């Protein structure tokens with residue numbers, strides 16, 4: 465049974481010349497995971513969720529690439545609720561995750577007369593998850609939404625944690641908000657229609673989270689890396705990755721306490737690399753390269769052994785993920801790293817993997833060390 469509820473209240477302490485105000489809000493929801501969930505179970509989950517939310521209708525917001533394969537299945541489940549619904553297709557690609565893309569979606573919601581209680585149902589990869597979360601946080605100051613992630617990356621990462629956002633110019637996720645969903649429905653079978661390259665890119669985020677928090681998952685990845693996981697094997701991997709991410713988010717779900725986050729493994733260098741290619745490489749591929757640079761730097765700075773560095777590089781390479789940055793992009797990537805440093809108004813907080821289940825954060829990496837790490841990787845790739 466779906467459980468989703470929000471409770472909120474304000475406490476006010478008044479004295480003569482000030483009011484001490486505390487706003488409390490608790491969002492509670494379930495992430496359901498099962499192979500085949502979209503064809504068997506999603507209908508019932510949506511039925512109980514919409515009843516609980518008293519939603520008068522549903523707007524399906526779906527990535528056009530995902531729609532080609534899965535719109536029918538999702539529509540069957542939505543029809544089962546008996547509620548009126550409409551469908552808003554979002555053109556595939558990162559270029560829809562922009563202020564223009566957000567405005568287009570908000571216009572479509574307005575045209576469809578969506579109300580404060582309308583349930584938005586985001587169906588697609590990380591792009592749609594981020595866009596729908598941002599739209600749900602913004603439209604009418606916040607409406608309920610649920611997600612059916614259809615890429616490996618979205619199932620293990622983007623749909624988990626309630627982070628929404630759109631890019632602004634070359635700055636990734638510059639606009640956005642934290643807004644938790646009312647439900648998330650993960651069916652790994654939906655990813656069987658993904659091009660292999662996207663499956664591999666999604667697995668890069670699994671390698672990341674396993675390196676940070678789950679050595680058993682990392683060992684499982686080492687075993688399966690030469691053949692892409694499918695079926696129950698993939699479902700188990702997705703499950704463990706979701707659990708690891710939730711545990712890592714738990715102490716600071718709104719990222720208020722500490723900007724030094726282990727989940728940034730691979731991202732300090734991965735994001736600038738992704739931007740330097742004009743987003744021609746996939747997010748997960750950039751994270752893989754960023755993780756490889758961090759592993760090499762960890763080895764060269766004496767934080768980890770050659771054997772552990774190789775375990776990390778071997779898994780990434782076995783999934784055919786990039787483990788270096790091309791020579792001609794290094795200067796641009798380094799400029800991007802410097803921009804990240806400027807935006808953070810301080811050091812980079814580079815996450816270094818020591819061995820699966822143990823990473824630490826070092827303040828920064830200087831240019832000679834960055835070049836040395838890339839030369840080290842060049843001997844491997």
Ligand SMILES: NC(=O)c1ccc[n+]([C@@H]2O[C@H](COP(=O)([O-])OP(=O)(O)OC[C@H]3O[C@@H](n4cnc5c(N)ncnc54)[C@H](O)[C@@H]3O)[C@@H](O)[C@H]2O)c1
Pocket residue numbers: 527528529530533534556557558561588589590591592594614615616617618621622623624625627628636654655656657658659662665746747748
């Ligand atoms: N919010 C977060 O915590 C978080 C975490 C990681 C990444 N992200 C974001 O996620 C985005 C990347 O997500 P992504 O890699 O899923 O990319 P994506 O959403 O762009 O999807 C990749 C491609 O797969 C297609 N597609 C989607 N589902 C399909 C399916 N089942 N079958 C066939 N094709 C399908 C899409 O049309 C698209 O062409 C980035 O914008 C990144 O910033 C967000």
